[in-house]
Structure formats: C-alpha cells, structure tokens
Amino acid sequence: MLPARRPPRILPLVALxxxxxxxxxxxxxxxxxxxxEREVRRAVADWSRTVPEALAGIxxxxxxxxxxxxxxxxxxxxxxxxxxYRLTGYDTAPEESARxxxxxxxxxxxxxxxxxxxxxxxxxLWDQGPVSVAAGTHxxxxxxxxxxxxxxxxxxxxxxxxxxxxxxxxxxPWAGRVVVLVPGxxxxxxxxxxxxxxxxxxxxxxTTGRVGAGPAPxxxxxxxxxxxxxxxxxxxxxxxxxxxxxxxxxAATSATTPLWLSEGxxxxxxxxxxxxxxxxxxxxxxxxxxRGELPGELPRTEDFAFGGDPDAxxxxxxxxxxxxxxxxxxxxxxxxxxxxxxxxxxxxETALRSTLGVDRAGLTQAWQxxxxxxxx
Numbered sequence: 001m002l003p004a005r006r007p008p009r010i011l012p013l014v015a016l017x018x019x020x021x022x023x024x025x026x027x028x029x030x031x032x033x034x035x036x037e038r039e040v041r042r043a044v045a046d047w048s049r050t051v052p053e054a055l056a057g058i059x060x061x062x063x064x065x066x067x068x069x070x071x072x073x074x075x076x077x078x079x080x081x082x083x084x085y086r087l088t089g090y091d092t093a094p095e096e097s098a099r100x101x102x103x104x105x106x107x108x109x110x111x112x113x114x115x116x117x118x119x120x121x122x123x124x125l126w127d128q129g130p131v132s133v134a135a136g137t138h139x140x141x142x143x144x145x146x147x148x149x150x151x152x153x154x155x156x157x158x159x160x161x162x163x164x165x166x167x168x169x170x171x172x173p174w175a176g177r178v179v180v181l182v183p184g185x186x187x188x189x190x191x192x193x194x195x196x197x198x199x200x201x202x203x204x205x206x207t208t209g210r211v212g213a214g215p216a217p218x219x220x221x222x223x224x225x226x227x228x229x230x231x232x233x234x235x236x237x238x239x240x241x242x243x244x245x246x247x248x249x250x251a252a253t254s255a256t257t258p259l260w261l262s263e264g265x266x267x268x269x270x271x272x273x274x275x276x277x278x279x280x281x282x283x284x285x286x287x288x289x290x291r292g293e294l295p296g297e298l299p300r301t302e303d304f305a306f307g308g309d310p311d312a313x314x315x316x317x318x319x320x321x322x323x324x325x326x327x328x329x330x331x332x333x334x335x336x337x338x339x340x341x342x343x344x345x346x347x348x349e350t351a352l353r354s355t356l357g358v359d360r361a362g363l364t365q366a367w368q369x370x371x372x373x374x375x376x
Contacts, residue, residue: 037070040077043110044101051115055126057133058142059088065099075105080118086217090140090179093215097124122194125181138163138177144184147225155180155223158236162244169269170248171337178244179218186226193222199306204228204239207246211253219247238270245269254344260299261348264320265340268328271321278325278374282318284311286375294371295319298364319371323363326370331356 048065052058063085071078079101084094098118103110117123125131129145134152139159143152159180167176183189190197193208200206204227209219221243231239245266246253253262271281279286288295295315303316327336335355342351352358358366 033072036072036077040070040072040079040103040110041067043103043112044079044081047101047112055131058126058131059090059140060085061088062086062094065101067101077103077105077110079103083124087140087179090175090177090218091216092175093217095217097121123192125183125192128184128188128191136160139180140177141180141182143182144188146184147182151225152182155182155228155240158240159221159244161237162241165241165272166244166248166269169245169265169272169333169337172249172252172341174248174251175218177218178221178247180221180223180240182223182225184225186224189222189224195306200224200227202227202310203306204231204235205243207243209247209250211250211255211257213251219250221247234274238267238274241270242266249340252341252344256347257340257344258298258348259301259304260316260320260323261340261343263299263304263317264322264324265336267317267321268324268336271325278322282322282375284314285318285322285371288315289371289375294368298323298360298367319367322371322374323367326367327356327363330366 044065044067048063052060052063063083065081065083067079067081069080071080081099081101083097083099085091086094098121100116100118101112102114102116104113105111117127125142125144131145132143132147132149132152134141134143134149134156136156137160139156141152141156141159159178163176163178167174181192183192186197186200189200193200193206201224203224205221205223207219207221210216221240228236228239243266246262248269249262249265274281285295299316299319304313304320306313324336327339339351339355342355345351349360352360352363356363
C-alpha cells in the first residue's frame with residue numbers, strides 16, 4: 001500500500017516579462033569605463049534580488065547572477081552572467097544557466113531591460129512564459145505556459161506514486177523526491193532540451209541530470225505533453241515510474257554503466273507487479289523473434305538512439321527490460337541491484353562474474369533462450 005498523500009496544490013506564478021528597451025548611444029567620459037562597469041554589475045545584482053518575487057510559487061533559494069563580463073555601447077550594456085539557484089528541498093547543488101542581461105542607462109542610472117539565455121545556452125522553463133506549480137508529497141511539478149492546473153495535479157499525483165515504486169525496486173540511498181517539468185508543447189520541450197522536436201515525438205518523458213555520486217542539482221523529469229496525453233492510465237504509470245527509477249539510480253550510474261542495464265532496470269522497476277505478459281509488453285521484439293530474428297547480442301548504446309528507427313529503438317528497450325527481468329528471476333532482485341551498482345564502478349565483465357557468476361556471453365545465451373521461450 002502506498003503511503004498517505006496530501007493533495008497536490010497549485011500555485012500561480014507571475015510571468016517574468018522584461019521588455020527590451022533601446023536607447024541612443026553617446027560618448028563616454030574618459031576614465032569612466034571602470035566606474036560604469038561597476039555600476040552595471042551593481043545594477044544586475046540589485047535587480048537579481050527582485051527576480052524571485054516575480055517567480056513566486058517556485059521554492060527558490062541561493063538565487064544569484066554572477067557577471068563575468070560587460071560590453072557597453074553608450075547608454076546600452078550587455079552583461080554576460082551565470083545564473084545559479086537551487087530548488088529548495090530538491091537541489092543539493094546549484095543549477096546553473098548562462099544568461100545575457102541587457103541594460104540601459106536612464107536618468108543617470110543603469111536599469112535591466114531584458115534577461116535571456118546566452119547565445120547557445122538552453123532556456124529555463126520560465127523563459128517560455130508563465131509557469132504554474134503543483135507540489136505533491138514527493139514531487140514538485142512545474143508547468144509551462146498553457147498547462148492546466150488539473151493536468152499538473154494529475155502528474156504530481158502520479159509522480160507521488162512513482163517515487164515509492166522506484167524506492168521498492170532500488171533500495172540504495174537516494175533523495176526520494178522528484179522534480180517534473182511539463183512544457184507547454186512538444187516544441188517547447190524541444191527548445192528546453194536543445195534538440196529537434198522529432199527527437200522526442202512519441203516519447204512520454206525523458207530525464208536529465210548528472211551521473212555519478214556527489215552533490216548535484218536534482219534530476220529533472222521532462223514530460224512530453226503530447227506523448228504523455230496519448231497514454232492510458234497504465235502507460236502513464238509505467239512512464240513516470242521508469243523515469244523516477246532513473247532519478248533513484250543516478251548516483252550509482254556512470255559512463256561504464258551499459259545503457260541496456262540502465263534502461264532495462266528502469267523498465268523492470270516500472271513493470272514490477274504488472275499483469276501484462278512479456279509478449280504483450282514487448283510487442284516489437286516479439287514480432288522479430290517470431291520472424292526468426294533473434295537478437296545476436298544485448299542491446300548496444302546506439303540501438304537506443306532518439307529520432308532513429310522507432311521499431312529498432314522499441315526492440316532495444318524491450319530487450320533491455322527482458323534482460324533485467326531474467327536476471328531478477330534467475331539470480332534475484334538483490335543481485336540485479338548489486339550488478340547495477342558494480343557496473344557503475346567497474347567493467348561489466350567483472351561485475352557479471354562477481355554478482356551472477358557468468359560472463360557476458362553466458363548472460364547473452366541465457367537471455368536468448370528466455371526470448372525464445374517467452375516471445376514465440
């Protein structure tokens with residue numbers, strides 16, 4: 001049984017709208033450059049302290065703009081800055097964003113006229129318009145422009161169910177909380193993540209974050225509002241539990257963790273207790289096996305690529321899930337968790353031998369045999 005939850009609450013957020021004001025250029029008095037730059041930096045610092053007031057509803061702390069350089073052209077200035085902030089109760093280290101702050105000089109003082117992502121930098125959700133907040137027991141959901149309060153409440157409730165489900169699969173230490181971003185559209189999601197929209201078309205959600213242990217901003221689960229809306233209740237449960245499992249295992253994940261193990265474990269966590277038979281839950285791979293196209297090896301990293309052949313990607317995810325399902329069934333869930341932890345610190349071959357007593361070839365053979373038996 002899931003722990004009792006208090007109802008998520010919706011908090012309206014005032015949009016941060018800063019107009020770009022232009023002013024004419026004029027000559028600068030000799031020797032005034034250093035003084036003017038100090039004034040610009042001071043103006044940015046004074047202004048930055050007022051920004052969280054406009055973002056009321058988001059639990060922000062340690063909000064600060066650090067100016068690295070200033071370019072002036074008469075009464076206009078551009079300050080290159082790095083924004084640092086934390087989401088209270090979620091981020092153990094600051095989230096950072098490269099910004100470009102535009103100022104104009106009026107009545108003898110510098111005033112901020114615009115704040116935007118630096119060229120080439122990713123935007124923040126509030127750069128895309130008004131944001132609303134749904135706060136659950138284990139979740140913080142930030143919704144982009146156009147997202148309804150009801151949608152955000154539903155996602156917060158589903159995230160609250162996904163957190164204990166992920167914890168049940170992953171007994172290792174993790175925060176037990178999740179941040180979910182819900183952009184206003186698929187195109188807004190793509191801009192937020194800096195990739196073409198087709199990369200995420202058909203996906204329900206993705207997770208962003210830093211791998212490895214140590215203080216870090218909380219992972220962000222980013223929901224594709226179009227893909228998520230097309231799912232039924234069970235699909236939404238599986239998608240969010242899968243992504244939250246990625247959040248739970250992030251500190252144990254490293255560059256040495258095979259993608260089939262990372263994705264397969266997340267699906268194993270999501271499908272635990274589900275009634276669907278493997279052939280139903282892995283239709284793309286089942287069709288391939290029935291055609292006599294049994295995979296010759298465990299899924300490779302490139303097999304999971306976004307924006308490629310969707311059927312091939314589906315087979316990779318399904319095969320990864322069934323590999324982890326096999327490990328849990330034959331060696332136990334504890335062994336699967338131990339394998340995951342060791343695979344993030346040492347080679348897969350070493351981790352397999354020490355946890356399961358088999359090598360990669362042995363696991364592959366056992367996996368192939370299980371596919372023949374379960375998917376025909």
